[in-house]
Amino acid sequence: MTKNDSLYKKRFDGRAFNEVRPINAKVxxxxxxxxxxxFETGGTRAIAVVRGPRILHPQHLQNPKEGILRVSYGMMPxxxxxxxxxxxxxxxxxxxxxxxxxxxxAVDLSQFPSSVVDVFIQIPQADAGTRxxxxxxxxxxxxxxxxxxxxxxxxxxxxKADKTLLVDVDKDEEDFHDGEGATDIPIALxxxxxxxxxxQLDGKISVDELKEAIEMAKKACDDVLAAQMKALKEVxxxxx
Ligand code: CDP
Numbered sequence: 001m002t003k004n005d006s007l008y009k010k011r012f013d014g015r016a017f018n019e020v021r022p023i024n025a026k027v028x029x030x031x032x033x034x035x036x037x038x039f040e041t042g043g044t045r046a047i048a049v050v051r052g053p054r055i056l057h058p059q060h061l062q063n064p065k066e067g068i069l070r071v072s073y074g075m076m077p078x079x080x081x082x083x084x085x086x087x088x089x090x091x092x093x094x095x096x097x098x099x100x101x102x103x104x105x106a107v108d109l110s111q112f113p114s115s116v117v118d119v120f121i122q123i124p125q126a127d128a129g130t131r132x133x134x135x136x137x138x139x140x141x142x143x144x145x146x147x148x149x150x151x152x153x154x155x156x157x158x159x160k161a162d163k164t165l166l167v168d169v170d171k172d173e174e175d176f177h178d179g180e181g182a183t184d185i186p187i188a189l190x191x192x193x194x195x196x197x198x199x200q201l202d203g204k205i206s207v208d209e210l211k212e213a214i215e216m217a218k219k220a221c222d223d224v225l226a227a228q229m230k231a232l233k234e235v236x237x238x239x240x
Pocket of ligand 1: 082157174
């Protein structure tokens, strides 16, 4: 983790280097939806709403063999201090796509030919790690909607500030400029087989450090998964 000669020796918010920010997870936050959930770590909050499965139009987009998953990610205009312009951007298109790929590792839409399951992710407030928070919320919302899933998906952003490896990087850490600067590695893992459903890398890191960062992500994803499952269990108990 932290090396003696690293310029980042203590986290700005006082956390241990392998510590996730406080997690808050809730299912059923939008009662009119087929499934919905909220996932929060520290100052980053994601809300996911699921609609479907329903027959996909226009017809030429349909897959007659199985249903398709369609994800739309967006940040709300006042989610960050400098205001986000409403509407799609290159960044939101990219995050929508990678989220779709990550979630596709878990859902099984073989029972729903020619159909679509829509997932809408919104970020009302952001302090880094919004794509992983969005994936966590979306996985919960899909489960709450009763979409068949082979396993859950849990995600976390690990990274590096100068030579120090970190879990659940916040915005101040993402902006660390000294020494080797900051590296951001969003990772999503499947819950049982612990396969990597998403790994992106922005910055510089050695192969050995990356291996260590992935091990840290695996442990952190256990915390994320526990929070997801607790929230799903709570909502099922409420229904009984
Ligand atoms: O959110 P995530 O870490 O998945 O993606 P990013 O593109 O690396 O963005 C990192 C953080 O920068 C976001 O979580 C926001 O806190 C912030 N951000 C911003 O202030 N203004 C933007 N237009 C986009 C992101």
